[in-house]
Amino acid sequence: MELRFDNVSLGYERSVILRDLTLSVHSGEIMGVVGPNGVGKSTLIRGASGVLSPRSGRVFVDRQDLRRLSLRRRAQIIAVVPQAVQLPEAFLAEDVVLMGRTAHLGWLGQESESDRHIARTVMEQTETLGFAGRQVGELSGGEQQRVLIARALTQEPDVLLLDEPTAHLDLKHQDEVLRLIRSLAKENELAVILTLHDLNLVARYTDRVALLSDGMIRKIGDAREVLTPEELAAAYGITIHVTDHPIHGTPLVLS
């Protein structure tokens, strides 16, 4: 499975946010999208999920144009973990996870035993089973994030898009969530795009990095090629130092 942007421009009514995006992500691969605030990272995720249609260019999953697929079909292929959202707080965690089956149900919307089994398996994987029967409103930010990841995986997607999955998480939970995503990408053969603010997390957990600045992809490649002082200075507009992480050996970015 491959998700591919072919010369895509994205924007809203009067403004173009991103232009000439060309990139592709394959099964088992994690692409990190970075760039300064407001550059359009979330817009890229919206374009990749199809809720925002390109102003020009096309987004493909394998050889199919995303715009030609029904919402239902899209949701069977692409799942999204949205950026820290307000959840309907009285819903139970397991019911939220089961919403991931929406695109697989018949018109009466009855969940079958196999739908429940899938949700249960995913909840084991994401370690959310322990609070399955609790209201999502009483869960911590990290637990809610894992519930949303579980919901996305319950869609049984080939492509997983995550918008700032570590926002509002402490160091331990950042690490846990990203490890989880990494192992899922490898085990479930998912093509993953995630946006992140923290460049050091990007360096450690992603296979390739796309650096956005001024509405375009400035550089795309592996972390060592993209996270250089020159590129980062040009994108963020400040002096940035890059050294090696003493333990992981990945690039370590310091301001």
Next chain:
Amino acid sequence: MHNTATPPEARAESKRKQVSPWIWTGMALFCALLFSVAVGPIRIPPLTVVRMLAERLAWMKIEADWPATFATILFEIRLPQTVLVALTGMALGGSGAAYQGLFRNPLADPYIIGVASGAGLGAVMAMTLHWPATYLGMALIPAAAFIGALVTVAVVYWLARVGRTTPITTLILAGVAVSAFASALTSLLMLLSTEQMHRAIAWLLGGFALGGWEPVLAALPYFVIGLAMLAVLSRPLNVLQFGDEQAMQLGLDVERYKLVIVAAASLVAAAAVSFSGIIGFVGLIVPHMARLMWGPDYRRLIPMATLTGGVVLLLADVVARTILAPRELPVGIITAVAGAPFFLYLLRRAKQQRYW
């Protein structure tokens, strides 16, 4: 991190919890129905009602030891009226829950996008413009109200469209604007036709003026179709609670479902208003009651709000018939007088628990 599977006992218990609301509300509805037919200028003991029903419906061999007038009162006067009251309450409860879910707004009610004001305009036009009382064998006032309600909702929906989507905020605003417009026209018509004013006011306040089985049979198809649709739409309503964008990403055809939900809920609410007048507060409060008792899952909330609506309106109707007997008050006055303080009580209680 530790993994704890939900123990099987807990699963079984949650299954049990799903059954009991049906039993409780079902029983409450049955008792309210009995109570409603028993009370009136001539009291029929509830037990006699049960025996009369058993004799009539189940063709059981029960000796008719009740006065012959009881049968007329029960089957030709009280029962049709009671059934209409129950259906109206159910319609308002169910459609209120659907509207609150669609708009994700606790202040939404079945009248929010123009059902009531449209029906009011239709009904008052029929009363004041001296249209014939019946047309093609249909009672004209309910027919005019029904058409007025549906046309108004259609206009609101059409006005609220932005490109290919119908944002919830513009839908509410268009509803408020069009409702105000229709209400103004209604008031004008009433002022211009003083001899019909009293009748029009009584209708607008919500009273069950119609009698016999005919209005029940006329309204029944809309109630059945609309409420059945809402039951099927309860899972999409759950998905819509996450907002349009997430719902789309979960694979829900959001715009189509919005339209179908509005259509089903409006059909039910329009039928209720047309045959029973504008009864306030039931469609606002009953969904909150059901939500506080049984949680936010629309698969349970829609049927429970429906049944609870029937119970609440039946009780309000009994009060309206008896409090100033032999005068009957419009039931809308009772629901508002009792409903407003009860709503405030609910809101105070709601602060202490997550229920939305």
